[in-house]
Amino acid sequence: MPKKSREDEGFETRAIHSGRDFVGETGAVTPPVWLTSTFEYGNPNGFDYTRSGNPNFRLLDATIATMESASHATVFGSGVSAITAVVSTLKSGDVVLAEENIYGCTFRLFAQVFGKFGVEIRYVDFTDPKSLDEIKPISPALVWIESPTNPNLKIIDIEAVATATHEAGSTLIVDNTFASSYLQRPLELGADLSLVSLTKYTNGHSDALVGAVCTNSDEWQDKMIFAQKALGLQPSPMDCWLTMRGAKTEAIRMERHCENAFKFAEFLESDIGAKVWYPFLPSHPQYEIAKKQMSGGSGIVTVDFGRSLEDTLRIVESLTYFPKAESLGGVESLCCHPASMTHASVPKEVRESVGITDSLVRFSVGIESVEDLIADVAAAL
Numbered sequence: 001m002p003k004k005s006r007e008d009e010g011f012e013t014r015a016i017h018s019g020r021d022f023v024g025e026t027g028a029v030t031p032p033v034w035l036t037s038t039f040e041y042g043n044p045n046g047f048d049y050t051r052s053g054n055p056n057f058r059l060l061d062a063t064i065a066t067m068e069s070a071s072h073a074t075v076f077g078s079g080v081s082a083i084t085a086v087v088s089t090l091k092s093g094d095v096v097l098a099e100e101n102i103y104g105c106t107f108r109l110f111a112q113v114f115g116k117f118g119v120e121i122r123y124v125d126f127t128d129p130k131s132l133d134e135i136k137p138i139s140p141a142l143v144w145i146e147s148p149t150n151p152n153l154k155i156i157d158i159e160a161v162a163t164a165t166h167e168a169g170s171t172l173i174v175d176n177t178f179a180s181s182y183l184q185r186p187l188e189l190g191a192d193l194s195l196v197s198l199t200k201y202t203n204g205h206s207d208a209l210v211g212a213v214c215t216n217s218d219e220w221q222d223k224m225i226f227a228q229k230a231l232g233l234q235p236s237p238m239d240c241w242l243t244m245r246g247a248k249t250e251a252i253r254m255e256r257h258c259e260n261a262f263k264f265a266e267f268l269e270s271d272i273g274a275k276v277w278y279p280f281l282p283s284h285p286q287y288e289i290a291k292k293q294m295s296g297g298s299g300i301v302t303v304d305f306g307r308s309l310e311d312t313l314r315i316v317e318s319l320t321y322f323p324k325a326e327s328l329g330g331v332e333s334l335c336c337h338p339a340s341m342t343h344a345s346v347p348k349e350v351r352e353s354v355g356i357t358d359s360l361v362r363f364s365v366g367i368e369s370v371e372d373l374i375a376d377v378a379a380a381l
Ligand SMILES: *Cc1c(COP(=O)(O)O)cnc(C)c1O
Pocket: 078, 079, 080, 081, 103, 105, 146, 150, 175, 177, 178, 197, 198, 199, 200, 209, 210, 211
């Protein structure tokens, strides 16, 4: 049988075998961590200083690029560093047209940092088809979406937004963190850039922070490499190594996250009668779009228990397997009460107008035995 080219291999094979070019002459099956700040001048791979490149970055770049079906990926110190790298390419007067339910730290960066430099941000609801007509007249430098969004898990039709963005001569960036590269590949759906907080599902073990920007454009890739070194946004070689190890099991973990989250969501909706948001439940408002662009519903389940603030907090605090913590995507389950945690700084009226009520809880469903997770919540209720 002829040897397959890398593009013909399956996702799991590529995630496990890509980027083995730096193994060197030792025969090591697992690459080392290159803990060095600098490199001797004139080395064959052209490394000079770790802020502008390190073998562990390059291994992870190659792995993430193939997982996202991208020609290029650039790794950064965190998802927020990756966002900073992209926004740093803009200039005063440029407009970003963003999804209104965008990730809180992206919102804060826009409002409190880049706004001061004259970048204008406008927000629309991209689940409303009329929003697509607003792109051309505004002529934004970037259209910025996320799907699913946090914490209400809105699903945005990436292909439709990509078409409208390109008709307006603009660039589409998708934050792919909540979906993961295994379940959704924005570049295949027409996006120009796919941004991933690898801290979450790719690392999968809650022990490192890394982010990445993926693209098929050589021009964007040059801008990302420049931002990595010029703004000092590089990750640590150790964190890249840990994330690369996580990437090898992303597919198999995501299968279990999806299976557990689906059963967990079904239990809360059918047995408890709570209001549940999960992209692969038929009750989800954008169920059809989710089915079209994702191969699984991912591991986040958002629930409105319809109880008082005190009651909701009491439920959350009595759980055994769901520590109350920010972040998501690790093997262990977590829960988050957005009104008192991630969105506490947002005024109550504003919070409620975007659907973040006092009784809303976001679960990051891990890969434990799902019966235990369900029994835990049942007991708390
Ligand atoms: C966590 C997260 C980020 C930021 O990533 P960090 O690695 O924590 O900096 C960006 N976007 C989304 C959707 C996230 O969930």
